[in-house]
Amino acid sequence: MTVIHKNLLDEVLDYTNRANPYPIYARMREHPILVQDDGRYIVSTYTEIRAILQDPRFSSDLRKGYSQADQRILPEHGEVSFISLDPPKHDWLRYQVMSKFTPELIYGLRSRTEEIVKELLDARRNENRLDIVDDFAYPLPVTIICELLGVPREDEPRFHIWAEHIVRGLDPGSHSKAEIEQQARQARNELNQYMGELINSIQKQPHPGLLSAMLHDTTHEKHMGKEELVATSNLLLNAGHLTTVNLITNSMLTLLRHPDSFEKLRREPTIVADLVEEVLRYEQPVQLIRRTTLTDVSIAGVTIPKGAPVYLITASGNRDPLRFTDPDLFDPARPDIEHLSFGGGLHYCVGAPLARLETHIALTELARRLQAPRLVEDPPPYRESAVLRGPRHLLVNYERLLD
Numbered sequence: 428m429t430v431i432h433k434n435l436l437d438e439v440l441d442y443t444n445r446a447n448p449y450p451i452y453a454r455m456r457e458h459p460i461l462v463q464d465d466g467r468y469i470v471s472t473y474t475e476i477r478a479i480l481q482d483p484r485f486s487s488d489l490r491k492g493y494s495q496a497d498q499r500i501l502p503e504h505g506e507v508s509f510i511s512l513d514p515p516k517h518d519w520l521r522y523q524v525m526s527k528f529t530p531e532l533i534y535g536l537r538s539r540t541e542e543i544v545k546e547l548l549d550a551r552r553n554e555n556r557l558d559i560v561d562d563f564a565y566p567l568p569v570t571i572i573c574e575l576l577g578v579p580r581e582d583e584p585r586f587h588i589w590a591e592h593i594v595r596g597l598d599p600g601s602h603s604k605a606e607i608e609q610q611a612r613q614a615r616n617e618l619n620q621y622m623g624e625l626i627n628s629i630q631k632q633p634h635p636g637l638l639s640a641m642l643h644d645t646t647h648e649k650h651m652g653k654e655e656l657v658a659t660s661n662l663l664l665n666a667g668h669l670t671t672v673n674l675i676t677n678s679m680l681t682l683l684r685h686p687d688s689f690e691k692l693r694r695e696p697t698i699v700a701d702l703v704e705e706v707l708r709y710e711q712p713v714q715l716i717r718r719t720t721l722t723d724v725s726i727a728g729v730t731i732p733k734g735a736p737v738y739l740i741t742a743s744g745n746r747d748p749l750r751f752t753d754p755d756l757f758d759p760a761r762p763d764i765e766h767l768s769f770g771g772g773l774h775y776c777v778g779a780p781l782a783r784l785e786t787h788i789a790l791t792e793l794a795r796r797l798q799a800p801r802l803v804e805d806p807p808p809y810r811e812s813a814v815l816r817g818p819r820h821l822l823v824n825y826e827r828l829l830d
């Protein structure tokens with residue numbers, strides 16, 4: 428039976444629900460698959476989301492769907508990045524990145540990450556207050572992704588504005604606002620132009636970083652074209668700097684709301700990996716994933732027609748009581764935290780090891796160095812985006828900062 432619900436996705440979008448969307452997700456889960464009266468399908472339960480992420484009948488290429496709104500958020504010029512492509516092209520482009528994005532490369536970033544964390548915290552030594560977002564959780568991943576790719580760090584004010592507009596255009600429902608759509612399109616074009624110019628300059632002269640490595644790669648017979656490289660670089664730059672900020676900030680917020688866990692981390696830094704996995708489940712930085720159907724698909728008693736826009740609400744799947752005992756409890760000692768936060772199947776997040784590395788080091792140092800930290804405001808002010816969800820600021824007072 429198909430259950431039609433008018434506005435649950437709109438309720439998630441409503442900014443007044445940003446600090447706590449979980450009661451809306453609980454209402455969504457009363458039916459694993461809902462269709463809204465605007466034709467969008469919502470999948471909110473763990474088992475169904477996991478199955479769809481592995482199912483080749485669900486496409487990441489939204490151009491194959493019938494939603495006019497989805498067509499309009501795609502770039503006017505250039506290539507689509509591989510997060511929005513299906514095999515075989517997706518697999519080939521992903522391979523070009525993965526062959527460079529090796530575990531050795533990520534592990535090799537450990538000492539540089541520790542150095543940046545130290546510098547950012549040392550800068551607050553004579554203060555008693557820090558904004559976890561602006562002073563710490565944002566500059567850390569930005570610096571790392573710029574150095575990793577070979578994008579000038581000083582260009583951040585330019586590319587960050589484009590990224591913000593692109594993110595605003597990703598929110599389901601933003602298509603109803605012509606101005607947001609127009610800004611997102613313009614931002615995509617400007618980012619494409621910026622990246623194209625950067626790649627031209629690297630083409631003339633090899634440069635440290637992944638962009639240059641991909642451009643001057645001679646190990647494969649076939650190379651990425653310039654527009655493919657622009658799209659791939661934009662994806663890595665945006666994914667690398669807009670997501671980890673929320674993971675670090677959501678982690679601090681959750682730990683300060685659970686001081687026993689914070690204290691435990693201070694005493695036993697080795698628990699950091701379990702802590703971060705539980706934060707990923709409990710306060711997910713990317714709340715939903717988009718797909719469209721390549722054919723009619725029947726799932727959980729509902730037939731989703733070919734070309735339908737489908738929203739996988741992974742943040743809801745992570746709180747599904749059929750999968751996790753006491754899902755609304757923050758419990759880093761859970762035996763199996765197999766969350767959906769990095770997606771699954773062919774599109775599983777490329778940057779998961781990097782995001783984990785940065786967050787592990789960040790949290791361990793915050794717990795070790797901040798003496799008597801306290802939240803200034805709870806809930807904190809949130810970012811506008813319902814998809815990339817996290818606080819815009821997280822002010823923390825502390826008595827002292829240890830060396």
Ligand code: HEM
Nearest residue numbers: 509510666667670671674712768769770774776777778782
């Ligand atoms: C906490 C941080 C992060 C979260 C929660 C996250 C989440 C996700 C999710 C859910 C997907 C799957 C999207 C889909 O199936 O449509 C994804 C894909 C992707 N992520 Fe991440 N991400 C994070 C950090 C990063 C970082 C640091 C990078 C790059 C350095 C990155 C690069 C990518 C790329 C390239 C894809 C596309 C993979 C593909 O389509 O094959 N992510 N990410």
